Amino acid sequence: MHAHLKDSPTTARTRDERVILARAVTKLFELWQLPSADQLMLLGLNESNRIALQRYAKGEALAANRDLLERVGHLLGIHKALKLLFPRNAEIATGWMSSPNTLFDGGTPIDIARRFGFAGLLMVRGTLDRMRGG
Numbered sequence: 001m002h003a004h005l006k007d008s009p010t011t012a013r014t015r016d017e018r019v020i021l022a023r024a025v026t027k028l029f030e031l032w033q034l035p036s037a038d039q040l041m042l043l044g045l046n047e048s049n050r051i052a053l054q055r056y057a058k059g060e061a062l063a064a065n066r067d068l069l070e071r072v073g074h075l076l077g078i079h080k081a082l083k084l085l086f087p088r089n090a091e092i093a094t095g096w097m098s099s100p101n102t103l104f105d106g107g108t109p110i111d112i113a114r115r116f117g118f119a120g121l122l123m124v125r126g127t128l129d130r131m132r133g134g
Contacts, residue, residue, distance in 0.1 A: 018061035018069075025072050026057045028079050032097050038110055044071050044118065067118070074121050078109075081128035103127055 029039045040047050044067050062068055082093040097109045104112050104127075113120040 015061045019059060021072050022056040022062045025075055031094050041114055043068060074125050078125050078128060081132055085131055
C-alpha cells in the first residue's frame with residue numbers, strides 16, 4: 001500500500017507514478033469497502049464516471065489532474081495515519097472512514113467529505129493528524 005514515490009503524490013507527473021497511485025487508491029478503497037459512489041466522491045469525480053474506477057482498477061494511470069492527485073495524496077495520508085493510530089486493530093483502521101464518530105458530531109468521516117468536499121477531506125486528515133499529536 002506504499003506508493004514509493006520520491007515526492008508527494010501532487011508532484012507525481014509521470015505515467016508510471018500515476019499508475020502506482022491508481023493501484024494504491026484502488027486497493028485502499030477495497031480495504032475500506034467503500035461503495036463506488038463514495039469512491040468517486042472522494043476522488044472528486046462525477047458519480048456518472050464509474051468507468052474511471054474500472055480503468056484505475058485495471059492499471060490505467062490516474063489523470064494528470066492536480067485536484068485528483070492531491071485528493072489521492074490525502075487519502076493515502078489518511079490511511080497511513082490510521083495504520084499508525086491503530087497498529088494492532090486493522091478492523092478499526094479499515095472501518096474508521098465509514099463509522100460514526102463523536103469527533104464529527106456522530107457523522108462518519110465519509111459524511112464530512114461528502115458535505116464539505118475537498119475541505120472535508122482536509123478536515124478528516126487534520127483530525128487524524130491531531131489524534132496522532134501532529
